[in-house]
Amino acid sequence: MEKKITLNMITCRTIQQGVGMEAGKTSQKYHDACTIIQMHPDDFKRLGVWKNTNVKVTSSVGSVILKAVETREDLVPGLAHIPMGPWANRIVPAYTYSTGEPCFKGFPVDVEVAANAPILSSINVLKDACGLLRK
Amino acid sequence: MPKDVTDVICPFCGTLCDDLVVTVSDDNKTILGVKNACAIGAEKFNHQRLPGRVTRPRMRQADGSFKEITYDEAIDWTAKMLVKSRKTLMYGWASTSCQAMSIGHEIAEKVGAIVDNCATVCHGSSLIAIEDVGVPSCTLGEVKNRADRVIFWGCNPAHAHPRHMSRYSIFPRGFFTVKGHKGRKIYCVDCRYTDTAKCADEFIQVQQGYDYELLNAFRTAARGEVLPDTVGGVPKEKIYEIAEDLKQGRFIIIFFGMGLTHSMGRNHNIDIAINLTRDLNDFTKCAIMAMRGHWNVTGSGQVLGWQYGFPFAVDLSRRDQARHQTGETTSVDLLNRSEVEACFYIATDPGAHFPVDAMISSSKKPTVTIDPHIQCTTEISDIHIPVAMVGVEVGGCAYRMDNVPIETRKVVDPPEGMLTDEELLTKINHRVDELLLAGGA
Amino acid sequence: MNTVTLTVKKVPELYLECENVNPDVFAGKTADKIAKLPGYQGKEISTLGEYFTIAGEAGATAAETKIIINGDCSKMKYLGAKMTAGEVVINSACDMYTGSWMKGGKLVVNGDVHSFCGLAMAGGEFTINGNAGNYLGAAYRGDWRGMSGGVLRVKGNAGSDVATFMTGGEMIIEGDVDIHIGTHMEGGKIIVKGNANRRVGGQLVKGEIYIFGKINVMMPGFKPAGEVALEVDGTKAKFVEYLGDLGERHPKKKGETVYGKLFLKQ
């Protein structure tokens, strides 16, 4: 049976994401900095995978494939982090509580192993969602 | 001979470091080196000289590919889109100059658009809170010269504002703070043990989404009232102890970031942090400041402020009045509700930073994106108009996170024939005038 | 009382701003005149007649005018906003600002309403027979004067930020509410018959909040002050009384501190 764990998700800036963004949205630096989900070692155990495995992260909005990595900035078990960018935003709920601010931090996601699923490029992850990706 | 341009203002974040030295080639075309900048700022200058930069407008075709068009064609298309649409979202502005914004607002007023800036997904919550309860604050030099208690709450300058701690908040020695870091007590409140937390004397780990409750507890403790045993995972003894220590400070500064603005309750988290600041002023001196991220997003709020009286999400769609209601005239809400007919993006990349549902809605509308580089939004727009990089290839006014304006410097020429935001917007404005005079598109 | 009946004949493509649909504007006008009143979609100015079939005639004053609206109003804003007298019945869901800045009269919505409804309501009766969105009966941004009078009743649930900066009047929500209810409240009465999520009465200065169901997380600034038996909106029950928000300032009356009160049904 496929294993699935539920985590509380936050999306934030990281310096690698900042550097990557300024290097260009299509740069490898940006891709490497943002296509990760940082998780606590305990959550790796719960999910039963090694670090640096691709996972499918699903929220109420949709799913995205990312590489699960161990946190550099320490998290508590149950809390996960994706650097901000089009990949993170693929699953951020757009609901704003009438404040203009979507739910960038503090929304539930399911994480499951997807070791062989490919990670899309920055532009394709957006185009795919918008139905503009020519397959 | 390469030459050094000094006192250059970094065009990346709201810290607006203004001591960069940029070495440029003799012909003013190439950046050879950047000194004093953080990794992100340096990368911004480096990007200027990357090969393959787009230098002419592009139009997306039916098959999804782009073809090059002239500036005149792009301007005409844009003006026609603006004149035709009954309600247009004009979003972005954070990476351009105040002078350019001013022209943009003139266009918006004529064509009936909503002008919104990046605060809408960033410190918009903070602006709502300030609208509700005000904000006791100060300039960054005050922090450097006086602060002996520094609190970073839900912000991570080590990553988002890399030179903030060395220029203003932790390490510098100031007039009354001759001991620098040693004379300051640094607190960090976050749900993660961030790299900023690692620089702090004390880290308070709050359960994600419990900032409002914890701030309420600090206020309650400061008034000497009873508390439950733990609040947001923090024991009450710790809360009392810190509240007491803050009262002993001479000058307290609270810096806060997305950890408050993006979490549950949004504006209320800041609202109550401001109220705590206010309360502490009954005992000592205390200030609070938003860690504004996107370079000149503060400037957009200022220009909108003096021209229309609202800091963001300014609805000029009726053309004869200005209105503002966060939750209604904010970009993500407008897109969620499909309340606009066309999108005009400038100096930002909502495709990378808006939740996907908003961008799906956006992708179904005529869209023009003005940005120096290819980015996510340009690739789903009908037209991409490249422009000179503000703060690198053209000067202009930008506002720092503490609202101090600085005239930024041009260090190199833009690629041959490339327009600046100001030039481009002026041309669009003229074309809009012509179309309106002729009675529509 | 004269009745004007509006029937939606065209659903707006964007959202139609209907600030002219209320008894005060209609008063003294025939159906023809009403049809010519402007309605707004962005910069396009059209008329009410383009979107509604209008029958009947208004009374001489707002108080003598009743408006009945049929058809889909879910993309219409400002219905009944700023009304001071008379009656409006909307047999549909409506969008934002329904009944906002209402000063008097009676407004009934037989459907859901979106956010910012009943903003800064000062008087009259406003009944929503569906669910309400966020910022129900709250203050307009920046204002410290939210709902100050009248009775606002919601049969269903309400969203977040209900009754922010409330200073007076009475609000009854028969279902559940989301986060932040009664924030910065400085008077008036809120009754929630269902559950409240979190942050009930944060920064509460004065006023009363009654919760019949559960509160997900109690604010740390509230302390229990005993049990009381009360009759609240027709229900007799025992309530635990809490004083708060102890982190907030409170006025003094005759040397005694006046606290906000939160009553939780047992």
Next chain:
Amino acid sequence: MSEYLIKNGHVFDPVQGIKGDKKDIGVKDGKIVDKVSSSAKVIDASGKTVMAGALDIHAHVAGPKVNAGRWYRPEDKHFDSHKKPGITRIEGGKSIPTVFKTGYEYARMGFTFVMEAAMPPLYARHVHEEIHDTPIIDEAALPVFGNNWFILEYLKNQEIENTAAYVAWVMRQTKGYGIKVVNPGGTEAWAWGLNCLTIHDPVPYFEITPAEIMTGLMAANEYLGLPHSMHVHQNDLGNPGNYKVTLDSLKLAEGVKPNNKFGREQVMHSTHLQFHSYKGENWGNFESGAKEVMDYVNKQKNITIDTGNVTLDETTTMTADGPFEHHLHGLNHLKWINVDVELETAAGVVPYIYDPDIKVCAIQWAIGLELALYAKDPMRCFITTDHPNAGPFTRYPRVYAWLMSKKYRDERLNTFKHADKVISATNLSGMDREITLYELAQMTRAGPARALGLMKDYGGLKAGMNADIAIYNINPDKFPSDGAAIEKAFANVACLLKDGKICVDEGKIVDVGKKHTFWVDAKVKENKQVKHDIKEKFLRYYSLTENNYSVPESYAPHQHIISVDATQ
């Protein structure tokens, strides 16, 4: 450029001593001339009042705290943000109007020059960005000096020459006009949460007193020979009993002689005196001190004042007096903004409702009117509302009407909820004086122009002066007995010429003219000490570099530079 002949108007011009005589005024090339050619367009002013464009000597209309006030008060304009007829942009805001509304509304009332009363030097670029965007009216801004570290350090040692050299440097960097002092010493104390409530309270760490700061800055002002005098907002603003501190401060001017080439006669301008003329020990026994203060002002000829009239509106207070705003917030609990500015100053903003049903507010209202009515020399007493502190500037017509009609102000006074208490705490009910049109021209035109050192070009209708001319729908022979009619006439000029161009026609904006930004370039001897100190302070204490401090030329494209030379 077009020529105009304004025919048959009743002219009020204190510069020439014309008191309502029918006279024709010629206009050519932006100036007033004795003769125009036959091609001049005729403006029929018969049955109307003709005055020079008015000058506001003290208003907060541009800059960081004004803008903070604007955008943190969406409720101030939610239903009041519309486009009016004419070539206008959308105009928003009641108590703190947007820049567009500010320019248009001043012009509609007949104003052509406004002094922004407090510019924090560090934020000078912001002030000039707003001034640049404000249509029609000429403007200048006063940098604040009363809590500046350089000044405190120089004046501790009575170094007037260094003070002057530093002031000159700041004015050049910031395109500033003169020396503004706000709560001297008290605002620096506020950086530690403290205040200076008398002129002898020492400033923490700097060991200097407010009296020494004011005296020293007056000396530096006259050393430089600036067009305007030191412009001061005194200590202890807004507290019962403060009239004594006010008198102490005013007395500092005794014996100080004006030194300038502009015809300015005063050495101290004491602003919004209403807030400084309070008797009593607390709000319970609060009463007017206007008489005591004006008795002194009337005999001390080297002082000018402005009134700071309370207009009984909901407004937004804002001042560089940081501790006062904190205090006010403690009283009304409304939203509070504070900004402490490194090495220089601070500012606070709090909304305030001057409720006619509250006794204190009604007494404040009366005190403002008493000040003007006690003034023996209208050339030294100017009408302001300290916009927006005591009320928005758009209420000037109402203030004029209260001053010009005893009936109108008595109607107001006698219908206050606490009328009896207000009457017994003030002298207003016994005052019969009604300000005449000529006196009004002195208080709003010739007087402020002289005090600002602008009398060569502003405040009068003599040939050679700027053709800034306001024509009002007021027939002095049939002066309205109804206060509301006076108000209406002053709120909407029949015609406003600015630099010889018709900008407002029957209340409608028809031209936005070409506004000028004024600043003063003071030449001083080279001063190595001050140069060194500036370099040092920027290296060690400022948060931006010295090279990024100045206001670029492009921020004031239509600048008008007044030069003074203090090297002799």
